[in-house]
Structure formats: structure tokens, C-alpha cells
Amino acid sequence: SYVVVHRLAVRNSALRSGLARQMMLYAEELALQSGVNNIRVDTHSDNIAMQSLLNNLGFVFCGEITLLSGAPRIAFQKVLNTK
Secondary structure, eight states: OOEEEOOOOOOGGGTTSSHHHHHHHHHHHHHHHTTOOEEEEEEOTTOHHHHHHHHHTTOEEEEEEEOTTSOEEEEEEEEOOOO
16 A cells, blocks of 8 residues: 655745645655555656655655656655654
8 A cells, every 4th residue: 555646736936935845744644644654756857856855755766657648757655654
């Protein structure tokens, strides 16, 4: 079982405010509350801000994937601590 974050966006006026980080941490909370300790995300290879956020939150790069549409993405995963 795993949770997938399909889309994460903040308006331009909220960039660098920490809001995206808060949303990802909330997604982790929701996953754990649902009994799921695995979270997965994919993003564009040129989305450096998202990659940085994921790295800072402890996500691990898993490799490249191809969507059904044929679009390439890079994939990340985090196994959540279930203390």
C-alpha cells in the first residue's frame, strides 16, 4: 500500500513561504492516519524546486518512469516512520 501525491501547487505569491512543505507533511500525516507508511511522488526532471523539497523531506530518488501518455517523470519515495 502507498499514497501518491499527484499534484502540488501554490500560487506565485506563496512561493518560498513553506506552504508546499506544510502540505507534504500533512499528506504524510494523512497517510499514517490511514495506516499507510509509504508515500510516492513523481515530477518533471526540470522541476528543481520540487526535487529540492522532496530531498529535504527525506524522499529517495527511485529512478525514471514513463506515464501512460508517454511523458517521462522522475520518481521519489519515502517510507514513513511509524513510531
